[in-house]
Amino acid sequence: MRRTGIFLAASFVTALALFFWYINNFTPIGEQYLQDENFTLRAEWKQLEEHIAHANHNLDELINQDDHNYRVILDLQPLSPNERYAGTGGAKPDYFDDVQQYSLIASTFKRFEKLKHQLDVEQQSYEELSKTADRKLAMWASRPAIQPIDNKDLTRLHTIFGMRFHPLLGYVRPHKGLDFTAPHGTPVYATGDGRVDNSYYSSSYGNVIYLNHGFGFETRYAHLSKYIVQPGDKVKRGQIIGYVGNTGTSVSDHLHYEVLFQGEHINPINFFQRDLSNQEYEKLIVQGEKEIISLD
Numbered sequence: 001m002r003r004t005g006i007f008l009a010a011s012f013v014t015a016l017a018l019f020f021w022y023i024n025n026f027t028p029i030g031e032q033y034l035q036d037e038n039f040t041l042r043a044e045w046k047q048l049e050e051h052i053a054h055a056n057h058n059l060d061e062l063i064n065q066d067d068h069n070y071r072v073i074l075d076l077q078p079l080s081p082n083e084r085y086a087g088t089g090g091a092k093p094d095y096f097d098d099v100q101q102y103s104l105i106a107s108t109f110k111r112f113e114k115l116k117h118q119l120d121v122e123q124q125s126y127e128e129l130s131k132t133a134d135r136k137l138a139m140w141a142s143r144p145a146i147q148p149i150d151n152k153d154l155t156r157l158h159t160i161f162g163m164r165f166h167p168l169l170g171y172v173r174p175h176k177g178l179d180f181t182a183p184h185g186t187p188v189y190a191t192g193d194g195r196v197d198n199s200y201y202s203s204s205y206g207n208v209i210y211l212n213h214g215f216g217f218e219t220r221y222a223h224l225s226k227y228i229v230q231p232g233d234k235v236k237r238g239q240i241i242g243y244v245g246n247t248g249t250s251v252s253d254h255l256h257y258e259v260l261f262q263g264e265h266i267n268p269i270n271f272f273q274r275d276l277s278n279q280e281y282e283k284l285i286v287q288g289e290k291e292i293i294s295l296d
């Protein structure tokens, strides 16, 4: 009996010793799970922080391009800091109070909200840039920016614009365009994208084409031997619309070319200098100042 008592006591002491040894050397299973989860969450959080930093960097690049490149090219004012950053401390979602007690998550959350707002602003800005670019492209394509006659076909350019002696009418009156001398049948080009307002025969202009380019611009092509476009037709810059002739009140084969802006005649020479070198352009200006008689 006494031996049994000793045995039980020894067993109890051994079990107690084993219990404390286990407690000291092994974390309880539940706590171990939480530690693992915490470790994973911290790793994920760190990754999230890196993603946000990366996105912020890319966004800064976009903002820089937007303000200092695209907006400069398109004649738009850069967005003010107020427009870019206003509202970043705005309304918070419901779960904000829950996350705010964890300072680590709260700071990430704030950075994320700021990034989201800036992205929204930037997206709107790029939409504005895209619309402006489309409008400017259409405007540039419509502008009467080339010569209506190829330089290789041009015999002479009468650059007189203003008062001059009319060779057939016999008196001085305004000459509202330029005269391009070229062989009969030389192709005549639309100088910008547009629509044909009219093409017909008139006793003064002869065979004439009226183009409307939008954005306030119109052009006229007179004394043609023939026109090959009809009212309502759409034309592209550089498209052949007719051929040089000597119809109407004209003394020889040539194209009489007019440019109008908002209903007023303007000197076409200011529009097609792209085809000429600076010297050629200067020469034409000087020559135009000397001329006193036009061809129509």
Ligand SMILES: [Zn+2]
Binding pocket: 175, 177, 178, 179, 255, 256, 257, 294, 295, 296
């Ligand atoms: Zn003329």
